[in-house]
Amino acid sequence: MRELCMSFTWLLIISIVVEVQSANTYEANAYVNLSYYSLQLNSTVVKYCECGLYGVNSPMLRAQGIVSIPKSPNLQGCDPNTNFSSTVKPWIALIERGNCTFSDKILLAAKQGASAVVIYNAPSSYGNRTIPMVHYGTKDTVAIMIGNLKGTEIVQLIRNNIQVMMVIEVGRKHGSWINHYSIFFVSVSFFIVTAATVGYFIFYSARRWRQTRAQNRKQKELKAEAKTAINRLQVRSIKQGDKVLGPDGDSCAVCIEPYKQNDVVRILTCNHFFHKNCIDPWLLERRTCPMCKCDILKSLGIAADEEESDTSLAIASISRELQRSTVQTVDENHRDGYSSATGGQERTDNEHSVYENVELVSNDVLATAIDVLPHMDNPGFESEELRAYEMKS
Numbered sequence: 001m002r003e004l005c006m007s008f009t010w011l012l013i014i015s016i017v018v019e020v021q022s023a024n025t026y027e028a029n030a031y032v033n034l035s036y037y038s039l040q041l042n043s044t045v046v047k048y049c050e051c052g053l054y055g056v057n058s059p060m061l062r063a064q065g066i067v068s069i070p071k072s073p074n075l076q077g078c079d080p081n082t083n084f085s086s087t088v089k090p091w092i093a094l095i096e097r098g099n100c101t102f103s104d105k106i107l108l109a110a111k112q113g114a115s116a117v118v119i120y121n122a123p124s125s126y127g128n129r130t131i132p133m134v135h136y137g138t139k140d141t142v143a144i145m146i147g148n149l150k151g152t153e154i155v156q157l158i159r160n161n162i163q164v165m166m167v168i169e170v171g172r173k174h175g176s177w178i179n180h181y182s183i184f185f186v187s188v189s190f191f192i193v194t195a196a197t198v199g200y201f202i203f204y205s206a207r208r209w210r211q212t213r214a215q216n217r218k219q220k221e222l223k224a225e226a227k228t229a230i231n232r233l234q235v236r237s238i239k240q241g242d243k244v245l246g247p248d249g250d251s252c253a254v255c256i257e258p259y260k261q262n263d264v265v266r267i268l269t270c271n272h273f274f275h276k277n278c279i280d281p282w283l284l285e286r287r288t289c290p291m292c293k294c295d296i297l298k299s300l301g302i303a304a305d306e307e308e309s310d311t312s313l314a315i316a317s318i319s320r321e322l323q324r325s326t327v328q329t330v331d332e333n334h335r336d337g338y339s340s341a342t343g344g345q346e347r348t349d350n351e352h353s354v355y356e357n358v359e360l361v362s363n364d365v366l367a368t369a370i371d372v373l374p375h376m377d378n379p380g381f382e383s384e385e386l387r388a389y390e391m392k393s
Helices: 002-024 102-111 148-159 177-232 276-286 306-338 344-370 384-392
Strands: 027-038 043-054 063-068 091-096 116-120 142-146 165-174 234-237 264-267 273-275
Touching: 027 142, 027 148, 043 165, 063 116, 063 148, 091 102, 091 148, 102 116, 116 148, 116 165, 177 276, 264 276, 273 276
Parallel strands: 063 091, 091 116, 116 142
Antiparallel strands: 027 043, 027 165, 043 142, 063 165, 234 264, 264 273
């Protein structure tokens, strides 16, 4: 997503540059003023129209002079030996379009001293329309295009020996309507995409910052809980006579070093034990047994899941119901079995004895569910404490 936004942004920037450069090549209309003396009307005729179009490579300048056409039936001016009807300066060449390039026509007239060149469309192929001419290498020569009707009219006047004066003036400058609208569209799109990209980066950065902050806070909480859990785990020194010191003794699963006498080990809730200096950093970061993946936080009830808590409550409730039913059944049996042979005081003593046994059972069950398993249950240790515990049992 981020790479796509950046690519689209650069594409819009390139489009804007291209559009701005194309907008600089605007077109300009040309005002054409014609004046000549009419023998029929016995007066000077003046005609004015915005019917010309400056060439792309033409300077936008004013020009005037007597209109002159090629002295040949072919008015296209492509022959290098072409002469014009009048070369009295200033004069303007009027040439028909076709058979050679615009540059060839303009350079031919400029070589003979024309101050400007007017090219009109041929009637057969191009009609009365005008186009922006491209004429490289014509330097400072003013060049415009007019339609076929206007060009043919001027040619007929000149062929009737009427001198036509022409004045060319710069008209309205305009570019293609596509350029204006495309520049507006591209500019608006650029700002929209830029704003969307900046907004996306701000949102993405804020979300990453919140996630990182939440993760750091969670890690600190887990480390604090892990420290509490580690402090509750049993610590023991390996003594002479433990099985871990024998030929088949174990080694620490963290550092892969065999256990030695007087090594301090920490016993986890799953009864796996490791060097204290090895397992403490491990538990602080991972909080699980390296061998069985037992979670010490859940085992010690420090960070129990809601589902596990609900399950533990249900099991405890069922256990209490079963204990209550057992107590009630034992009580009835004792009452029925000894009511005929013993007195009320003996029944009271028996009932008290039964409740004491039940209370001990209850304490053992709760202790098994909550407390850490003693290290004597670990078969890896065979010490005097274990034998003392078995004798006491």
